[in-house]
Amino acid sequence: MDIEKKMQILGAAAKYDVSCSSSGSRRPTPQGGSGNGVSAGICHSWADDGRCISLLKTLFTNVCIHDCAYCVNRRSNDIPRAAFTVDEICELTMEFYRRNYIEGLFLSSGVMRNADYTMERLTLVAKKLRDEHRFGGYIHLKAIPGASRELIRQAGLHADRISVNIELPTEKSLLLLTDKKKDDIMLPMGEISTAIVENRDERKHLRSAPRFAPAGQSTQLIVGATPENDHQIVRLSEGLYNHYGLKRVYYSAFVPVSSDNRLPALATPPLLREHRLYQADWLMRYYGFAAGEILDDRTPFLDEEMDPKSAWALRNMHLFPIDIQTAPYESLLRVPGIGVRSAQRIVIARRHSRLGYGDLKKIGVVMKRAKHFLTVGGRMLLPGSGRPLRLIRRDLVTRAMLEPSRQLSLFPA
Amino acid sequence: MSVQYAYDGSFPGVLCALCASLGGRERPFDIVSEREFQPALLAPTVPVTTDDERAGRFMERIATVMGRRVRRTLVRAFLSDLPGREMLLYDYLAFLRDRGPRGDACLTHPAVAPVRDLARQVTVEAHRLTGLVRFTRVGDGLLLAVMEPRHLVLPLIAPHFTRRFPAERWVMLDVGRGVGLYWDTKDLHEVESGPEVTRLLNRPPDDPQGDLYEKMWRRYFRDIAIPERRNPHCQRRFMPVRYWKYLTEKR
Numbered sequence A: 001m002d003i004e005k006k007m008q009i010l011g012a013a014a015k016y017d018v019s020c021s022s023s024g025s026r027r028p029t030p031q032g033g034s035g036n037g038v039s040a041g042i043c044h045s046w047a048d049d050g051r052c053i054s055l056l057k058t059l060f061t062n063v064c065i066h067d068c069a070y071c072v073n074r075r076s077n078d079i080p081r082a083a084f085t086v087d088e089i090c091e092l093t094m095e096f097y098r099r100n101y102i103e104g105l106f107l108s109s110g111v112m113r114n115a116d117y118t119m120e121r122l123t124l125v126a127k128k129l130r131d132e133h134r135f136g137g138y139i140h141l142k143a144i145p146g147a148s149r150e151l152i153r154q155a156g157l158h159a160d161r162i163s164v165n166i167e168l169p170t171e172k173s174l175l176l177l178t179d180k181k182k183d184d185i186m187l188p189m190g191e192i193s194t195a196i197v198e199n200r201d202e203r204k205h206l207r208s209a210p211r212f213a214p215a216g217q218s219t220q221l222i223v224g225a226t227p228e229n230d231h232q233i234v235r236l237s238e239g240l241y242n243h244y245g246l247k248r249v250y251y252s253a254f255v256p257v258s259s260d261n262r263l264p265a266l267a268t269p270p271l272l273r274e275h276r277l278y279q280a281d282w283l284m285r286y287y288g289f290a291a292g293e294i295l296d297d298r299t300p301f302l303d304e305e306m307d308p309k310s311a312w313a314l315r316n317m318h319l320f321p322i323d324i325q326t327a328p329y330e331s332l333l334r335v336p337g338i339g340v341r342s343a344q345r346i347v348i349a350r351r352h353s354r355l356g357y358g359d360l361k362k363i364g365v366v367m368k369r370a371k372h373f374l375t376v377g378g379r380m381l382l383p384g385s386g387r388p389l390r391l392i393r394r395d396l397v398t399r400a401m402l403e404p405s406r407q408l409s410l411f412p413a
Numbered sequence B: 001m002s003v004q005y006a007y008d009g010s011f012p013g014v015l016c017a018l019c020a021s022l023g024g025r026e027r028p029f030d031i032v033s034e035r036e037f038q039p040a041l042l043a044p045t046v047p048v049t050t051d052d053e054r055a056g057r058f059m060e061r062i063a064t065v066m067g068r069r070v071r072r073t074l075v076r077a078f079l080s081d082l083p084g085r086e087m088l089l090y091d092y093l094a095f096l097r098d099r100g101p102r103g104d105a106c107l108t109h110p111a112v113a114p115v116r117d118l119a120r121q122v123t124v125e126a127h128r129l130t131g132l133v134r135f136t137r138v139g140d141g142l143l144l145a146v147m148e149p150r151h152l153v154l155p156l157i158a159p160h161f162t163r164r165f166p167a168e169r170w171v172m173l174d175v176g177r178g179v180g181l182y183w184d185t186k187d188l189h190e191v192e193s194g195p196e197v198t199r200l201l202n203r204p205p206d207d208p209q210g211d212l213y214e215k216m217w218r219r220y221f222r223d224i225a226i227p228e229r230r231n232p233h234c235q236r237r238f239m240p241v242r243y244w245k246y247l248t249e250k251r
């Protein structure tokens, strides 16, 4: 089979993997080679579904010994199969990179023969790119569930990022839809996380120690294939950030790829729900929110009509209004309509002058929402705002840009 | 009576004009490049001679007195290449001269906001283009990228590519302005549009079948989108249509 044909089968097969981030790694160009890591990451294109393309995201092979119900590559699915050679992937990566199509490679794979055999191939690709092609660009490798410790350690020495996909939020779901066990996933994840921490320590003492996955570890969760609620998902993510030191958790709205009766029959992927989960995730990573503040047992699902910060503010009106001149940065961040950038700019600008409605607008604050939560000199920033709750709510609701998504009623009981 | 300064359109040129005009207390009638120059009825014209050394010293002074951030803002706002930016730069510097370096934090002040805004637009476009520039192979291993950016971002993005592809020979052309940069694996050279460049542009590709990797990239681009999630609005927001002309995957 020629490389073009393989590319047609395998290139698109990785499209359900969400991560395309090329950030978090600064790597100089190797002597006589090509490519470097830019820590902010660079997007090279945007596909027709609006997602950024930063990496050549491909499978090494779509042959797989497993039979996960939600996956196109499952053993029982009747589709054409192919496998690249190590050299073919290296060639493709280099040629795409040179034309400035990509920041690097994201290599995932079905499980061919067994976990270790597959993991070895992936590691070999990374090693060849680094050693023979003197490639300094970004490499993201998938750790194959069940692969041995040594291989994962090897992979991390050449890759910028490694990830293991959790896919399903609970072990119950995992057992229902796959033949994998929790340990197949959590053990490699723990291994990577330990290796990253050890490596960081090592490099403190020895600058020349080789780096292990400098851009960290990430994972992906499928949303809407199983009955878990948002509270469970957000709590899981919080745990992954705090205890496994993950850089990113990606959420992927379930796209039906089979008519397996263990899966829900969704008309469309739950995109709005995915969007709200990303917003909640953002609040945990950049706004200092804890999972328990965003959702709890009484409100197990994110509000579809408004973003999670607005929903939180509405439940916590007793904390507002706050004063624009004196409120600490952390409190400004919690005001609906104020983002990280505008909060920073407010803190700078208020040192020099008293801010008014017009200034905040120029700074980039969404006043329609923020006006209900801010005072200046003891008075509401905009007289008449701040109550009643019904009017505040009206201003906080974002037009649902996407279809309603929570169709759990369709779930087979 | 306030005067109109005419400079040669270059960055050192505008620096000399700014330096000369900021020495006096009076706001000039205008600062224009010779390219856009028209005699003003009410203001006498003072031609500015470009003196690279003087311009360099002026930049240094700005960096030490006002901070490197101001210098950066100045460079980027100038590269926006928008007509009328010279007087915005004047107002910005005059404000900082009177207010001191901390004036730069007055983000919403009419003398500060437009300049910082311009600088930001330029930075955004430069960052965008580091991703959207596409190279094609045009023979003897030479890589060619063609673009038509809104702002004069070439000098800002070239260093990114000299770092990334130090061992390749490449040319980047801003066809809208007829200027370009050539990297010969050691130095960057300025190239101007002319017969040499036209020949380069019209040169047949190495492989008459078309480049295999371009073909695969186009196919990959099409296949990577998930049909159930089509979102052309989002695609255009991040990758405005004006850049599509030179994108391999959109041609």
Ligand code: SF4
Residues within 6 Å of the ligand: A064, A065, A066, A067, A068, A071, A072, A073, A074, A075, A109, A110, A111, A178
């Ligand atoms: S192991 Fe991975 S590739 Fe194989 S069927 Fe399961 S999800 Fe798909």
